[in-house]
Amino acid sequence: MSVIRGATGDWEVVIGLEVHAQVISNSKLFSGSSTTFGAEPNTQVSLVDAAMPGMLPVINRKCVEQAIRTGLGLNARINLYSVFDRKNYFYADLPQGYQISQYKQPIVGEGSLTIDLPDGSTREIGIERLHLEQDAGKSIHDLHPAKTFVDLNRSGVALMEIVSKPDLRSADEASAYVTKLRSILRYLGTCDGNMQEGSMRADVNVSVRRPGAPYGTRCEIKNMNSMRFIRQAIEFEARRQIDILEDGGTIDQETRLFDTKRGVTRTMRSKEEAHDYRYFPDPDLLPLELDPAWVEEIRATLPELPDAKRERFIREYGIKPYDAGVLVSEQISADFFEAVARGRDGKLAANWVMGELFGALNKAGRSIADSPVSAENLGGLIDRIADNTISGRIAKQVFEEMFETGADADTIIEEKGLRQVTDTGAIAELVDQVIRDNPDKIAEIKAGKEKLKGWFVGQVMKASKGKANPQMVNQILAEKLKD
Amino acid sequence: MSTADLTELGLAEARDGLKAGDFSARELVDAHIEAMEAAQVLNAFITETPDLARERAAAADKRIAAGEAGLLEGLPIGIKDLFCTDGVRTTAGSRILDNFIPVYESTVTAKLREAGAVMLGKLNLDEFAMGSSNETSYFGPVRNPWRRAGDPAAELVPGGSSGGSAAAVAARLALAATGTDTGGSIRQPAAFTGIVGLKPTYGRCSRWGIIAFASSLDQAGPMGRSVRDVALMLRAMAGFDEKDSTSVDAPVPDYEAALTGDVRGLKVGVPVEYRADGMPEEISALWQQGMEWLRAAGAEVREISLPHTKYALPTYYIVAPAEASSNLARYDGVRYGHREDGGNLIEMYENTRGSGFGDEVQRRIMIGTYVLSAGYYDAYYLKAQKVRTLIARDFSDAFGDVDVILTPTAPSAAFARGEKTDDPLSMYLNDVFTVPASLAGLPGISLPCGLNGEGLPLGLQLIGRAFDEETVLRVAGVLEEAAAFDARPAQWWREA
Amino acid sequence: MSLDKATVTKIAHLARMKLSEDRLDHMVGELNNILDWVETLKQVDTEDVPPMTSAVRHSLRMREDKVTDGGYVDRILANAPDAEDGFFTVPKVVE
């Protein structure tokens, strides 16, 4: 258990997350306008999204399907009967004066998710619920000295609010939770997980308590859209609360904002007022009743999810759990790896993908989606190592060329003449030459300085421009030295 | 035919006359524009659109000539100013929308246009349809064309909220009009002005583009001078709309064809609970008379019980304001309508909504906000929703035994302006007979069946099974024939 | 249950309506009258009675995921009291 040491003893931090994930769909939850990000202000707004008088919502089937798919991916109960409610409050970017959400009867009930911790351990985190709701528009505060500008392009885009149980105990765990959730959503194709563009945002509920004591009063830090900020905010907020409690104070339940510049949380002024959301079933909509056959149809199309894939990679390819975890975090890298590893040495494949390829991509600032080295070509390179056409060292040279040109291994090996030398006579000649050139060193070896053998091998390899088979060099050199 | 004669026609008669070539749509529309312009004192219209009407009438004449006439081709009607009309100011009778020009057309008015109907203008109403007397309109009260025989100086209300619609039809300014009914807003003004008003089954007419008052209750319907006229107009207004999630995908019958005049063997229920204490003798006598007329036509009249009737009004006055408080949150001065500046966003909201809404609307927003608020939701809102279930069950039980229910429409004839404005509750009580069917979502019609001692019209109401407007209309047709109501207000407003 | 002026003031704020002192005073009486009147609902036994949220019985109809709307910023802003550069505007909000 992770504890925070305070002046008066140990404290435990308790964290629950409400993640808002924008649903991947062409059109909005209750209107036919587009969900594309980054359009000119108010161009992707329908009369419904702008809450014109007399406008009515009609639900998008795809958004419902995405919520069900996500629920199934989180091992959650799908509620065949759910209800849309209105959450009433006034805000500039909330045109209706209410958000259509789900309150008492959400579409998805309890589920769970396994997080992977830095020390290699895993922990199961409970999911409380998932519900569908409308996103708000965007308020822009810095375009005018006296006015806030409102863009409703985002207004009405479908969100899944995924609420965890208060099961998380550290910033590490919270971060692992968001990472895993994001990975699952991306595998499912229900949210693109793009935190910079705001398609995944988290409200973080933080409280502290003495280990084993009942939950303390929590504060909600709103709208966090970076993993780093989530960690910083939790650490700051836990410390803040501990300091208050150790000074004999009490925590006010409130909504706070994380100031990214100063690294602190502060009371959110616009939410300072006591809220009373006056939830009630939206009379413009009817209860959502799902056909169980449809749910089963969706279940049948679920992809293999990261946890299952990780287990399979360990089992089938014999790779290390850590490596498997890294490879499955994104579907595309898992698929790439698998294309390289299939029918080959899995460990070797993992080393090449995670070592050379990821390293080179990283250096070049590219992603695996636009890797110049295809999985097929990387596989071909490994094949040439396995059949002794080239040595591991030459292979790195081939890979560099491959990364530059996108050519396949055989072409590069032929063009550059990198084929390994395995002709005994040719190698013996090189060995003899090196011996001839270094009589003093030979004398030292014969006097017992064994270490110099390695130097000799190196000289021979150099003379062969690296192409001599190193085992053969070793063997022939040993025989010659015996004489 | 003279201009005055053309305003004497009913909707169906005018349709037949146009078809026969007795007059043109342009002549028909001009006659009504003249009547509308001569009746300013009634304040029935908030916005008159004579130029648009003439233009559309000319187009209608072309379509008639080309043999492409729609169901209501060339027929001048009025539109309650709660229906959004593309390019024509739509106010909901409120200051908060006094400058609002929709860029879209409500489904119902679009259907009417498609059927060829010609809009004369936008009709006055209680602000956001909240009221039973048309006194809450920001654009001033509507005068009832009817006057008390012994007291012509007293200005009577036309009922509400569709008071402008009722007055315009009764005064023959329009052949027919659209109304909306949330708790009686079509039926009660119809009764107060001696015309026929039908509230269809909830889900029958699309709510898309109608400014919402209470979403689970609002329903558009026709108002006209005969049962046939409302049957004709309903056919053009009704129908499934995929833009309204509460719209029901059921075929729209030819309602006129339902007017067979035959009610033999039909079972008519008379709810004992509607015999309220203090019901004026004239109204209970008229109700009795209605039963006799139906018996004489071969129907069987029997008593039924709707045991939760007395809870309907309190239930309604929780449910409707609750929904309204949320529906009216969008009027915040940001995207359209009236805006009153403030030092910050909250002040801007408070100033805008403080000055943009009238007293009654504010009262209902307050009630609605309160009954939904934390700690009170269960005691008020949830409780009311449960009682609503019981009220709806009363009706479904009753419709196991009878085919239609007969009641008075309102507990009184039209009252004088200002008579009930000091006491909101006394105003609310006016909806006592109309609200139960609204809560249950059932179709109801009011038709004029007699006059009271002061020469004012009184209406009877028929309530039917869900989506059985045909039976309601058929029985109404028989009652209409028996009542032979032909009284009409003197055209005093022309001299005024 | 009886509402006092402080509560009525709170509700008015929740509903974002500025009411004059005079109106608030009146409102206290009016709201209490109405609330007293609806108290009669307490007499009804609603144990095991489900709430009725709609007069329509069918379940929610779903539409296809197609872009069929939007793309008309001029119509969206046509009635705006104070639009600027394609945006709606409000007095500056401090978060």
Ligand SMILES: [Mg+2]
């Ligand atoms: Mg939240």
Ligand SMILES: [Zn+2]
């Ligand atoms: Zn949310």
